[in-house]
Amino acid sequence: MQEPQAVENTMPLMEHLIELKNRLTVAVGALFVAFLGCYYFANEIYGFLVHPLATILSELGGNRRMIYTALHEAFFTQIKVSFFAALFLAFPVIATQFWKFLAPGLYKNEKAALAPYLVLSPILFALGGALVYYFIMPLAWKFFLSFETLGTDGTLPIQLEAKVNEYLSLVMKLIFAFGISFQLPLVLTLMARIGAATSRGLAAKRKYAVVVTFIAAALMTPPDIISQVGLAIPILFLYEISIISVRSVEKKRGDIEDEEDDDEFEETDFNMT
Template identity: 35%
Template structure:
């Protein structure tokens, strides 16, 4: 007997549904970021002063300059976009979770609140670490080096300075998400503590490579980003051992 061929739409429906769901989640996240950005833009001068504070701490007399007529406007927009993303990040992380939620078991779905909470907390913690710790040290080192070693007097454009600050803050914010992501993957049984331990030497190299790509080209920023990455990786291994499902471990032992 010949087998009945199923309607291709039966295969395509799940894919189209996933794509439609992804489009909706992305659209909602984008709208949230845009709204938050516009709200922040109204009071962007307050945030601009906050962004200038790390520079003001180490070089209080140094003034930022605008080299083109449009530079100040686009710099203000860049600040509003970053702050708007941070403000909207809990909603964005929630949308990410809701997209992957249908593929999870009921027990795994209970992780939504911890996931949104910890991703938000760790991202903001990384941003604050960069703002209060790394930025003043990096600025002082770079400008002092130029002045003492090369006899170069600093005249920094507002765009280049804000780009430097934004890049560093985003790099640290994303880096601080590592324990949350790896812990979640371990809890879902997608990675094992043993695999993370074996990958440790390669991760150290990857950490410094990633730090060189994400941060401005100075040793201070790169070291300050690579070291937390390595520390967080070790924390992730410990968390993976705690959170890895016992059922998965039992299956591995039986094999």
């Protein structure tokens, strides 16, 4: 009885393409509208991103400033700031359009399994961004500014004059690095749902995960120990949370109980021999 219904609900390829075009149009339109709004407040958004550095520089005293050395640099920095903020603001609309395009082809249990991830993903990304903004960046900026020196007789002072474009690129790199890294529990849990990962396998590879985590942190952050450790420790914590999450998925499917039964049977058979 279900097969004829599935055939009737099957959409032709052209209708799929039209549906995809409509969803992309809405998503791009939302991104464009958000971009225009963010461009209007680009200076305020950039001021928010610069605030951690400005706070530390004000404590050091003196007439501190940020510079740009190319005529177009300040303009393109505002474009980057606006697009970065617009992408974050428009993500709920983009995710909704993606869900509306994907949902008709999913079964009810698949919809129930996938929907929470679309909600949790931006929340975890925001948590990662908040961690880097309120904790990692102030510590890292103080570390970098500790290399400033005062001028003495026969020597020149070494003082930071940060470029607006380079500062924005560094901040965006840190926020994206932490935000993407915080998606680890979702990725591993989804892998567990399709049978590509197990809690036992993740626990057994814990020592390798530590090495890979610190290597990834070194590649994704500036070359300072504060940023690298600040990213590595939360990832390792999220890895442990992922093991717990994967184990809960296995319990719901009954995989762990089956494994325990197999282990008990093997132990009993070994004792009999």
